[in-house]
Amino acid sequence: MMEQPFFGRRLKELRTERGLSQAALGGGEISTGYLSRLESGARQPTERVITYLTTQLGVDRSAFESPPVGSSLAQALSIAASTDSDEAMENLAAVLGSAQKESLLQRWQALWLISRYRRRRGESAEEQACLEELARLSEELALPELRCRAWTQLAQCLRSSGDITRAIGIAEKAYRLAKDTELTVHDVAPALLTLVALEVEAGRLPDARAHADELVPLVEGRTDALRAEALWAAATVRLRHGDYVAARQFLEQAMTELDSRIDLILWVRLRLAAASLYLQLTPPRTELTAECLSQVEAPLSLVGTPPLRQELLLIEALLAFQEKKFDEARALHDELSGEDLRLTYRDRIRLDILDSLLLILEGHREDGITALKELGEKAQQMSHIDLSAEIWRVLAETLVTLTGPAATASHGGGRPS
Structure with missing residues (x-):
C-alpha cells in the first residue's frame, strides 16, 4: 500500500542514493514542485507517477510500499531494538504515531531510537521534533538520567542547526543536573562534551577550556569512544585558542587510541576532523589532509551516511582550493x-x-x-x-x-x- 509520508521518505532516499536531483528524476514528465510535494508527504502519488518513478529508479513498486505496522508499540520497539534496518525504524515511527495508551517509558525508548535514526540519516528537523517530545516526556517521568540524556541530545541537535543560544542553555541544564544528582560518567561526560562544543561556538573560550580540562581527566584510562570524543573536544578548544600544536597532539592521540572496531563511524569522523585541522595550520599541511582522506575512503563505503559523505566532499573541495x-x-x-x-x-x-x-x-x-x-x-x-x-x-x-x-x-x- 502506498501511504504518505512513508512513500515520500522512501522516494527521497532512493533518489539521493542514486545521486539524482529532483529535476533529473522528473525529466520532462514530473515537475520539481510536484516531486517536492511528494517527498514531503503533501501529495498522494497516482498510479501513472508510481509507474514512472519505479522505471526511472530501477526498482519494483514494492520498494515504496509501507512496511507492515506492528500490532503494538512493544512489538515494534523490540524489533527495532534488535536490528539496524531502515524498515524496522520506519515501522516503529509509524506505530508510535498511532499509539495512544502505551507506557511513557515505552514511548521514551521509541523516541530515543527514532531520534538516533534520524540523526544518522541527517534528517535534522525530524530529529529535533523527536528530541523535543523526548525532553517533554523526560519531565513527566522525572528520572534524572533520562532528563539529562534527552537535554544533551537536544542541545547537540540545536547546535547542528545553528541555534546556539537555546542549545547552550539546555546543555548547561543537562550538565548541572548530572553533577547535582551525581550521575555516572556516562551522563556527565556527554553533557560536558556538548557544553564544551557550544561554548567554543559562542566564543566563551575560557569556560570551554575549563570544562575541557575537567572532561579529559574524567575519562582517563578509558579506551572507548567517550575517551576519544573527550580528546577531540580538548583539541577543538586548543584550536580555537590558536594553539595548533596542542590541538594536533590531542586529536592525533584520539586517533591513535580509538580502535576502529569500537566505533567505526567515530574513527572516520576523527580523521575527517584531523584532515580539516591540517588545512588550518600555517602553512597548511595538505599532504597530511590527503593522507587522512585516503584512510577514510574504504570505511566510508561501509558506514558512509549522507552527512559523512558530504563532509568528505567539503574537505576535498577545501583541499583543492x-x-x-x-x-x-x-x-x-x-x-x-x-x-x-x-x-x-x-x-x-x-x-x-x-x-x-x-x-x-x-x-x-x-x-x-x-x-x-x-x-x-x-x-x-x-x-x-x-x-x-x-x-x-x-x-x-x-x-x-x-x-x-x-x-x-x-x-x-x-x-x-
Whole structure:
C-alpha cells in the first residue's frame, strides 16, 4: 500500500542514493514542485507517477510500499531494538504515531531510537521534533538520567542547526543536573562534551577550556569512544585558542587510541576532523589532509551516511582550493550545492565561504566580498561568535590580498575556515 509520508521518505532516499536531483528524476514528465510535494508527504502519488518513478529508479513498486505496522508499540520497539534496518525504524515511527495508551517509558525508548535514526540519516528537523517530545516526556517521568540524556541530545541537535543560544542553555541544564544528582560518567561526560562544543561556538573560550580540562581527566584510562570524543573536544578548544600544536597532539592521540572496531563511524569522523585541522595550520599541511582522506575512503563505503559523505566532499573541495586547483574546488562545491544538504550549520558556512572566495577568483569580486560580509553578520546575529570572527578574518585577509601590490588574478585570495 502506498501511504504518505512513508512513500515520500522512501522516494527521497532512493533518489539521493542514486545521486539524482529532483529535476533529473522528473525529466520532462514530473515537475520539481510536484516531486517536492511528494517527498514531503503533501501529495498522494497516482498510479501513472508510481509507474514512472519505479522505471526511472530501477526498482519494483514494492520498494515504496509501507512496511507492515506492528500490532503494538512493544512489538515494534523490540524489533527495532534488535536490528539496524531502515524498515524496522520506519515501522516503529509509524506505530508510535498511532499509539495512544502505551507506557511513557515505552514511548521514551521509541523516541530515543527514532531520534538516533534520524540523526544518522541527517534528517535534522525530524530529529529535533523527536528530541523535543523526548525532553517533554523526560519531565513527566522525572528520572534524572533520562532528563539529562534527552537535554544533551537536544542541545547537540540545536547546535547542528545553528541555534546556539537555546542549545547552550539546555546543555548547561543537562550538565548541572548530572553533577547535582551525581550521575555516572556516562551522563556527565556527554553533557560536558556538548557544553564544551557550544561554548567554543559562542566564543566563551575560557569556560570551554575549563570544562575541557575537567572532561579529559574524567575519562582517563578509558579506551572507548567517550575517551576519544573527550580528546577531540580538548583539541577543538586548543584550536580555537590558536594553539595548533596542542590541538594536533590531542586529536592525533584520539586517533591513535580509538580502535576502529569500537566505533567505526567515530574513527572516520576523527580523521575527517584531523584532515580539516591540517588545512588550518600555517602553512597548511595538505599532504597530511590527503593522507587522512585516503584512510577514510574504504570505511566510508561501509558506514558512509549522507552527512559523512558530504563532509568528505567539503574537505576535498577545501583541499583543492588550498592546492590552487580552483576548477576542481568549484566542481566539488557545485556537486555539494546540488544535493539535499545534511551538513552541520558550521560546515554549511564553510561551504559558503569557499563559494565567496571562488567568486572573487572568477572575477566577481564585489559579489564575493558582499557574500562574506553577509555571512559574518549572520553568524554574529546567531551568536556564533567564534565562527563570525573566523569569517571576518578571512574577509580581512582577502581584502589585503586583493588590494596589495602583488595582487593578481591567479592567487587564492583567502583561506576558507
